[in-house]
Amino acid sequence: MNQWDNRSSKALTRRQLLSGVGSAVVVTTAGCLTEDDEVSFPLGVQLEVDTDNSDRLEWTAAIAQMMESTGYFEVDVEEHDFDDFLERVFEDDYPQYGHVPFLSLSGTFNPESYCDSLHGTANRGQCCNLNGLGYDELDELIDRARFGTDVADDPQLRERRYDEVWHELAEFRGSSIITFLTEEYVRRAAVRGFSPYPFSEWTLKYALHSPSEEALTWVDRNAQRPAETDWSDYQEGGTLRYGIGANISSFDPPYSTDTHSVAAQSLIFEGLTTMDAEGNIYPWLAKRYEALDVQDIDRRAYEPYMTTVPTDEKGVLEFGEGGPVQAVAVHPDDDRIDDDEARVLTPEGAADAVDEGVYGMQYRYHLQEGVAFHNGEELTADHVVSTVERYENSDMSSQTFDSVLHVDAVDEYTVDIYAQVPDAEAERELPGFEIHALEQAELGANEIDPLEGEAPIGTGPYEFEEFEDGQYFVATKNDGYWLEENGLDTLEWYDGPDGFPAGPVIDEIDIDIISDDSTRSAALQNGEIDVTFGLVSSTLNEYDSDDGYIVDSVQSGGYQFFQYPVTVEPWDDHRLRKAVNHLVPREQIVDEVLDGWGEPAWTMLPELAHGTGTADYDALESELREKNEFDPDAAVELIKEVIEDRGYDSSVQQ
């Protein structure tokens, strides 16, 4: 499962990356059925799923079986290899095939990731609007909840706007979310105080030491069974052996998108800010930051600073001599595929725009002083600027430059980061990069690679020690860690207890790569690793009831969904979609397929985004839950209604 997560995130990010390069796909909307394609019931329908995730296969089969059992559907389940499946669902014509694709996606703290990815017009043919869904009112609802000076200033307004989105989506029913995923970490009793983070790539860093929530992990090899402990009982030293399910494919932050690589890097690198488990932001390498200015503009305002660049038939920008240049933004009125050229904002143009006062937002970050990199360099504004330059045209460039406009060094310890448009998510989105040492800031793509003699250098609490490809990675304590040198008081926001350590207390982190889930489970039971995650769900209850192990479950932001072919008759009738939605046995799926380790999706908003995504989650759930209940009778009623209203043929005996 874990391996799948890893691969999917890789592949999906390439899609996102592709979208950044500009392969916007034109989808012809409206049903393209010809006259003689009579709709009749029982209705033939094809559910499509990849073979990578056995749980997903299982509920796809279960839903197919439920649909068949009503008598109104003749269902085929078609299975594809994961990569082939992705290729397939992103095809231009896919929405017209009338198939129902099953997939999963990983969201973030940002509520937008639970509505826009599946339903936004801009995501058609990309990740992950697979059914060509999209209409202006919805786009506007989603847009108004994130962008604009009003929501940037008023979080409550933002929450209410998102509530409107959830209601609209439940009414339109373009897709069904089946479950929200949880991630289960199993650890031996020797690991004390460990608390997982919703996103597995940050768990290690968060659990080892997070002053924001007093999270601290230490190792006590004498501990036999789990007991109530408090961080104040902590012991220093020791080695934590952490089992992961896929190779660390890269140590180069802008060139790694899979969770395991990011997890390994998180020990070594740090960013300007950090987040707690609720997604609240705390300054980190930046001592503090503030929003200096917000201007009510959209991307058209950058028109005077844009240069015209020819595009090829795939929409790729052809920069000519000197290699590709980062496209910070493309003019919203230009179409890179249909037109031969596009107006593009390059980093140079962005700098000019900022010089002349054209930008969406201006944030000022004041850096910590006395932060030493593992190679002895001291953190300055230059590091931030050159890091962002290294992110240009990298695998992470589209994520970085969908919000960042420009970065400017104000003085040695002050940096301004400009956002392209007023954005309520700017605080989380803008500083999303790992600060590099100047020594490595000039390196080319993938050149930070310990196997090629270039070990990663950061400011983090651990230093790179040893990496054996596909086998293990060892990181040892950074003796000159800046936070320990300067003390917790340098974190201006810190108001926790006095004795809390200023850095992780474990000396060595040993990441063991064991790709097979059951082998990893065996290694855990054999005492070869201390913590791992992504084990087979049917064994979790056994770990849970054993005294020697602790299972921590955390909502991960991942969600499992399927989409209706809304542009194809008769699926353009929302009642039919609602009917199928009533055939999804969400509770049973969680109980039987996931052995209880998951959450039925009663709304489209998972717990970790409740903070900014709804004014009152309980109210939202009580309003929407009934629409997502398993109710075959209601489903049959709705189908009958559709048949009668639209005058479809039906040979179903009921």
Add this chain to the structure above:
Amino acid sequence: MSKGRTERGRIRITGFDTEPVTDRENSNDPAELTDRGKKTRTESPRRWQRGVWQFSRNRSALIGLCIVVSMSIVAILARPIEIWGVTVQPVSLAPYPPSDILWLTHDVSPYDPPSVTHPMGIDGEGRDIFSRVLAGGRYSISIGLIVVLITSTVGVVYGSISGYYGGWIDEFLMRLVDMILAFPGLVLALAIVAMFGSGYWQLVIAFSLFGWASYARLIRGEVLNVKESEYVVAAKALGAGDLSIIFRHIVPNAIPPVIVLATLNIGTVVIGVAALGFLGLGLSPATAEWGTMLEGARDSIIHGPGGDVRWWVTVFPGGAIFLFVLSINLIGDAINDTLDTRESDTAARNELW
């Protein structure tokens, strides 16, 4: 009985032979010896008859045959078979559709142990293992049969041509076989699956595309042995065409070792398909194919602390493969003994493993 001949490629051992190489039968009948051509011509049917008789006296071979036949029949009768909407086989031995998820409709949970209603228990996806094991033979056995049919046919034609014509044709064709045999079969199958993707026919291709090579080499050796025999020479003298000589006179006499190889090969292909399934490169995970079932069952072998081994999930499909391949091997051995062909045995068994 030995020919003292361990031919592999270019090497031939001599010095130990106590019998002439060309003479397959140790005939003591002087009357027959006087008319060798006649003897060899009548040899085939007699050899077959005697083989059948010997085979029927071999208890373990009969048991093997019974198991293989009954497993095949059960696989056919497990679920009704429809061809173009017409039910050609209405019997349904399996109590549940093999891919039905039973927790939706029955009071069961994934990994329920064997019980009266579910004699082999429930698998991790809530399906009835008994039904799946019954139906599972359809994939393994049919892929095994199809592959063996294709590869043996191609191999026999190829090898006979090579052996019959000899000279540079033989040299060229056999070098090609050497090249193919340089690769372990499973590696080639993996590479093919990597290129073509996985699925039923892809698996057939993966095992067929290069699988004929060992037949070709085997039959070529046999052809070389019978080619010089007098009846062939006689047939040639009578003006029979090459094709007619090859397929009417040579191949029937050279076929016994091919049968042994083919029999044993069914077993290797079944294991090979299971191995690809186990590596996640076989049929889609929901398929009730034995190897694929084992892949799904892999998770259940290693349980949590204090948990029970869910042996039923692995033992039954694994046992089905084991039983089937074992029976095939028993049959192959028996045919080998009766038809007296020694070397095809190891060739078949090691072609993949």
Add this chain to the structure above:
Amino acid sequence: MSLRRFIVRRLLLIVPILFGVSVITFSLVHLTPGDPISRMVAQNPNVAPADEAQLRAQYGLDGPVWEQYLTWIGNVVTGDLGDVYGTNRTVSEVLFLRLPETVALGVFGWLFALGIAIPTGVYAAVRKGTVGDTVSRVVALSGASVPNFWLGLLLILAFVLWAGWWNVQPPREPLYHPSMLWHLILPGITVGTAACASIMRVLRSSMAEELNKEYTTAARAKGLPERQVVYKHVLRNSLSSVVTLVATLTAGIVAGAIVVEVVFAWPGLGQELVEAIHGHEINLVVAITLFTGLFVVLCNLLADIIYAVLDPRIRYE
């Protein structure tokens, strides 16, 4: 033909076979429906579409097929098997990193196979028809019929999880370290079982045959102790039938190693191959396929030469 001439001839014969092996590997890639490069680009998230043209040039995929083959084989001969995507590492680096592990596993498999098969085969042949013979025959048949991944899982269950004699993961030591050798025992057994069964069966039947031959009777008549007859004369002569199996068995062990490495998390070429297939790393798949082919060809050659040196009774055709 003298021994030297035989060896020279055999070495020369290798050349066309190597050529053929490379052609087969090459055509595997080109048999793929569609253009391998566009498929690779489409499916590998680490390859940017912009690299497509460069990759095409690297493989010479713009010319006619023979030209493409020449470009490719030229690269292969100079050791350039391409890069591992998303890194700056070359495929050859990966191959040579993983090769020793697979070789070590294979050697263990061989040791196990010979260590068990020879005494058992001898015993079965000498005691032909006894209970012991039947038992060993059943065991050999079972060994040939059991899927090795299944056997490996059962061994892990029994000796790693229940008995706790081994760790799940290999120790972090160089290959020659005793703890590493200890760790190789279970995978070695798993990978050697099929070969062991084959050797046992072949040895049993060829020994049984030799035991009935005249020279055996003569040796016995001379009054040689039975032990000496069996081990010095009969076994030695029967082993030649085993030596002829070396190449096929090695191929079998290499193939078995692929699956066994996955089961035992042993970081060899097999695991790399399976990962490469899942990750659509076509460069690696091609390289490993080519490599196993070459490896088996060389083993074959070695076996033939050893055979020729050992057994003077061979006539070379």
